[in-house]
Amino acid sequence: MTISDSLRDTRILTHGSVSIPAVGFGTLIPDPVVTKQATKAALEAGFRHLDCAERYRNEAAVGDAIQDAFKAGTLRRQDLFVTTKLWNTNHRPERVKPAFDASRRRLGLDDIDCYIIHTPFAFQPGDDQDPRDASGQVIYDSGVTLVETWQALERLVDEGHCKSIGLSDITLEKLREIVAVARIRPAMVQVEAHPYLPERELLDFCRTHGIVLQAFAALGHAMEPRVLEDPVITAIARRVHKTPAQVALAWAVQRGTAFLTTSTNPGRIRENLDISALPEDAMRQMRDEITTxxxxxxxxxxxxxxFISRTG
Incomplete structure (x- = not known):
């Protein structure tokens, strides 16, 4: 990975020579109309990595924004990296390809750059994305293993239309299990990571195996304790004349991870892309002085x- 003063165009190369933009726009936005508007604003601002999911129920809206940009001539398919995810109710091997093809149709794309298992947990297969028993407990599916689901994703790569595959919401222990048996190794793992959850051990493992670690909730998702109010981060922000959010996102790229950020505010979307390299002493401060x-x-x-409501 090459770090330039401006980090917005940084790309990370995986073991399989897949080049992934470090800066990504997440599309976990409940309203489809707002989803399309936000995706359009993200593409206009310069985001070239979109993260989608079957579970978000808005792939068609993301696809509409992409197709509008194609038609307007402001975006070429080869310049865009699109990730989407297999939901928990589709882990059985016979359900993987139909789910993948349905996502492609909704997005209006022939090829998906990275297809990710949304979580390592298999739910009862069916149309209900959130299957629950009479007492409100999740109904899990014990009839399939994560390895079997992974092998079904490997076959998608063999068949074309799926350029790379990955995992999300996974622990280091589970990731080790997949890497040990994978014929096609993960290109990317997507996990919660931010200055209050640096996931250093997982990041070291990913580096060793040529896997891109992509951080979601990279700004802490505005939850308490607020990452962006941390005194170390706010002091660095004042010193380098950037916002605390820009500092946290620059830290993410400079430590070798990709990140996702989501906003429906065009100004905030542009701000999250306007990140520059931090001084080395600032990186050391964030490593050594943030203890939360x-x-x-x-x-x-x-x-x-x-971060997704049961009904949303």
Missing amino acids: NVRFNAVVETGVPG
Whole structure:
């Protein structure tokens, strides 16, 4: 990875020579109309990595914004990196390809740059994305293993239309299991990571195996304790004349990770792309002086996303 003064165009190369833009726009936005507007604003600002998911229920809106940019001549397919995800209810191998093809249709794309298993937890297969029993407990599917689902993704790569594959919401222990048996190794793993959850051990493992670690909730998702109010980050922001958000995002890229950020505000979208390299002493400060450690999303424990409502 080459770090320039401006970090917005940084790309990270995987073991499989897949080049992934470090700066990504996440599309976890409940309203489809707002999704299309925000995606359009992100593409106009210069984002070239879009992160989508079947579970977000808005792939068609993202696809509309992409197609509008293609038609306007402001974007070429080869300049855009699109990720989408397989939901928990589709882990059985026979359900993987139909789910993948449905995502392609909704996005209006022939090829997906990276297809990711949304969580390592298999839910009861069916149309209900959030299957629950009479007592409100998630109904898991014990009839399929994560390795079997991974092998179904490998076949997607063999068949074309899927350029690379990855995992999300995964622990280091589970990732080790997949890497040990994978015929096609993960190109990317997507996990919660930010200055309050640096995931250093996982990042070291990913570096060793040529896997891109992509951080979601890279700004802490505005939850308490607020990452962007940390005194170390705010002091650095004043010193380098950037916002605390820009400091946290620059830190993410400089430490060798990709990140996702989501906003529906065009000004904030542009701000999140306007990141510059931090001085080395600032990077050391963030490593050594930030001691808060907190995970905001318990999805790694249950497979139930903490940032998506059950009905949304």
